[in-house]
Amino acid sequence: xxxxxxxxxxxxxxxxxxxxxxxxxxxxxxxxxxxxxxxxxxxxxxxxxxxxxxxxxxxxxxxxxxxxxxxxxxxxxxxxxxxxxxxxxxxxxxxxxxxxxxxxxxxxxxxxxxxxxxxxxxxxxxxxxxxxxxxxxxxxxxxxxxxxxxxxxxxxxxxxxxxxxxxxxxxxxxxxxxxxxxxxxxxxxxxxxxxxxxxxxxxxxxxxxxxxxxxxxxxxxxxxxxxxxxxxxxxxxxxxxxxxxxxxxxxxxxxxxxxxxxxxxxxxxxxxxxxxxxxxxxxxxxxx
Amino acid sequence: xxxxxxxxxxxxxxxxxxxxxxxxxxxxxxxxxxxxxxxxxxxxxxxxxxxxxxxxxxxxxxxxxxxxxxxxxxxxxxxxxxxxxxxxxxxxxxxxxxxxxxxxxxxxxxxxxxxxxxxxxxxxxxxxxxxxxxxxxxxxxxxxxxxxxxxxxxxxxxxxxxxxxxxxxxxxxxxxxxxxxxxxxxxxxxxxxxxxxxxxxxxxxxxxxxxxxxxxxxxxxxxxxxxxxxxxxxxxxxxxxxxxxxxxxxxxxxxxxxxxxxxxxxxxxxxxxxxxxxxxxxxxxxxx
Numbered sequence: 001x002x003x004x005x006x007x008x009x010x011x012x013x014x015x016x017x018x019x020x021x022x023x024x025x026x027x028x029x030x031x032x033x034x035x036x037x038x039x040x041x042x043x044x045x046x047x048x049x050x051x052x053x054x055x056x057x058x059x060x061x062x063x064x065x066x067x068x069x070x071x072x073x074x075x076x077x078x079x080x081x082x083x084x085x086x087x088x089x090x091x092x093x094x095x096x097x098x099x100x101x102x103x104x105x106x107x108x109x110x111x112x113x114x115x116x117x118x119x120x121x122x123x124x125x126x127x128x129x130x131x132x133x134x135x136x137x138x139x140x141x142x143x144x145x146x147x148x149x150x151x152x153x154x155x156x157x158x159x160x161x162x163x164x165x166x167x168x169x170x171x172x173x174x175x176x177x178x179x180x181x182x183x184x185x186x187x188x189x190x191x192x193x194x195x196x197x198x199x200x201x202x203x204x205x206x207x208x209x210x211x212x213x214x215x216x217x218x219x220x221x222x223x224x225x226x227x228x229x230x231x232x233x234x235x236x237x238x239x240x241x242x243x244x245x246x247x248x249x250x251x252x253x254x255x256x257x258x259x260x261x262x263x264x265x266x267x268x269x270x271x272x273x274x275x276x277x278x279x280x281x282x283x284x285x286x287x288x
Numbered sequence: 289x290x291x292x293x294x295x296x297x298x299x300x301x302x303x304x305x306x307x308x309x310x311x312x313x314x315x316x317x318x319x320x321x322x323x324x325x326x327x328x329x330x331x332x333x334x335x336x337x338x339x340x341x342x343x344x345x346x347x348x349x350x351x352x353x354x355x356x357x358x359x360x361x362x363x364x365x366x367x368x369x370x371x372x373x374x375x376x377x378x379x380x381x382x383x384x385x386x387x388x389x390x391x392x393x394x395x396x397x398x399x400x401x402x403x404x405x406x407x408x409x410x411x412x413x414x415x416x417x418x419x420x421x422x423x424x425x426x427x428x429x430x431x432x433x434x435x436x437x438x439x440x441x442x443x444x445x446x447x448x449x450x451x452x453x454x455x456x457x458x459x460x461x462x463x464x465x466x467x468x469x470x471x472x473x474x475x476x477x478x479x480x481x482x483x484x485x486x487x488x489x490x491x492x493x494x495x496x497x498x499x500x501x502x503x504x505x506x507x508x509x510x511x512x513x514x515x516x517x518x519x520x521x522x523x524x525x526x527x528x529x530x531x532x533x534x535x536x537x538x539x540x541x542x543x544x545x546x547x548x549x550x551x552x553x554x555x556x557x558x559x560x561x562x563x564x565x566x567x568x569x570x571x572x573x574x575x576x
Binding site: 005006008009010012013016026029030033034037038040041045 | 294296297298300304314317318322326329
């Protein structure tokens, strides 16, 4: 997905939010905002939105002198999500199609995003939404068929806390087939994206092999990924891509990718043919 | 009301919207956005939001080479509002308290705003909302008492098209008392704010004296107003202030001002203690 001009004001909002997460000092908030405003005229529009976001977050973190302003928010999300883990397992176990229910929960878990303006409410809200709402794009049947025969599944994580919902889905994926499952985290902190520690807190290492993307992009920018990650990416039979950033970076790639996300801005919603907030289980167009 | 850091990303969005209203040329859109981004670091936060907006719109108009990009939108709003004028008169005439109904319609007409992101729907939506929705802040009783004895009412207009709703209210104000009524328009085009021609199209000159603010601010910035306007302002017994820009510029002034608006952003909504989209008839705090 290419960057749109509408992404640029959104970056300023994100810079402000990140600065406010780090400090109450309004002067620093203004410095962070000014720093991003100053590079806007130079940002190339042929980059993907998360590549541009990566540049802005690096700059903001430098200005505010904090390379992980959302650490507190991530810890809180991990704790809250672990608190509902037994409930998630119960909902999945009691449902007619446990894999489908786990997919819907994993998509609902993608609400835990502090990038674009989006208030995700409580964990109970998230679980309630997952159970009640239909998928606005629903490629579940094909996904369920593919995971049954897959030998390797690459699962691209997104946010901290969401990782607990991911664990529930991975547990169902292990029931559904025999695939080796690799779970990918960001190499270094960016926004509230899951890094290695967030995967470990959620217990992902008990159910999958955890690997780093090799990059601090809030997405999967292939040109920035480690060789090891690229090998796994190309060898996988099925790729589970969580969240909007991974979608923005991989929507045009030819692999057998399934995008699990909640649409968080007008542009992405329009591209997917859904409304902002909708739950989406889409398949890469190139794979069809 | 002081400018908040959140106003700065909003300005970038407004710059983009204004550029898009003028031309389909994406390069010009980018130039407009860049020009505003470039001045963000220098914008003083002790100005009121509409003063900063005024600077940005002037800059955008210069970059895109069009000093009235919303002219088409204003003409369309004028036509659509004139189309529902007979219906507005019918609703007012058939209501229990015609002045109250005219107030609610005038507030609903303030939806016709192309500044902050806000989709105002059709004229029928606007009329329907006015009739159905209660006022989230309701100082009507005091307002109705004040206009009965007022000798001079200064009516600060806001947007084109909205002027037709204003005419309906002015007609009821004339029924309610004997005040001389002056209707204020912006001196030159800014966003979709009403200028002299928009007041004339709505027939305001048949029911009030139309005067210019002397300024192209999308608000009433007293330091920019003409001497003639300031005299009227200070002599008026009641001031009717339409819209968010006039509220942002006058919320702390000591005169007997009534603010008629729909809240269009989180900051203003919070200041008024209402939700975004709510209808407000507030009285200046200093006058209480």
